[in-house]
Amino acid sequence: MNDCIFCKLVRKEMPSKIVYEDDTCVAFLDVMPRSKGMCLVVPKEHYTFFDENFDTSSKAFDAALIVGEKIKKALDPLTVFFSIIQAQVPHFHIRVYPVYEDQIPLGENQPIETNEGELTELATKIKSVDVDWEPKKKEVVEVIKEVPVKKKEPEPKEKSGEEKSENKEEEKKRQDNKDFWRKRDWEMA
Numbered sequence: 001m002n003d004c005i006f007c008k009l010v011r012k013e014m015p016s017k018i019v020y021e022d023d024t025c026v027a028f029l030d031v032m033p034r035s036k037g038m039c040l041v042v043p044k045e046h047y048t049f050f051d052e053n054f055d056t057s058s059k060a061f062d063a064a065l066i067v068g069e070k071i072k073k074a075l076d077p078l079t080v081f082f083s084i085i086q087a088q089v090p091h092f093h094i095r096v097y098p099v100y101e102d103q104i105p106l107g108e109n110q111p112i113e114t115n116e117g118e119l120t121e122l123a124t125k126i127k128s129v130d131v132d133w134e135p136k137k138k139e140v141v142e143v144i145k146e147v148p149v150k151k152k153e154p155e156p157k158e159k160s161g162e163e164k165s166e167n168k169e170e171e172k173k174r175q176d177n178k179d180f181w182r183k184r185d186w187e188m189a
């Protein structure tokens, strides 16, 4: 995806104010921030929707938590918002917004004014914060096969002779089932 601006930023073919980077993601300051210090967490791989690559999206969430914490410590906002909004750039990303008392970064808000000097200063501040947390390696848990639940045998009903013979086969089947379950219980015990 040569035309994708985020791919270019990830490949560092365009300058950006990087605040965090790991094997999977890069995070940089938004140059048109909705609040002071707003960052974008961008996977290095190009894809559009979160469910096109669950593993990478999951790692992007981990990175977003780290970036959020860095922003919190560096800029002391009231809190931090996270969002994923399908916007102009069709490259999956997570927005991390610091929220200040006078700057609620709602979607419809216009970008705030900023400049190169301020962005550089903010990036340096955010980058310099160490976060004392690392995503745990996700263990692959083997899914245990669902054990079928033993069904209750229906209460025997009084039946007419005709019905009985008609149901003989069914009854045999049921008996076979019972044997199957008995055997199964035994095997499982």
Ligand SMILES: [Zn+2]
Pocket (backbone or CB within 6 Å): 001, 004, 005, 006, 007, 008, 045, 046, 047, 090, 091
């Ligand atoms: Zn891209």
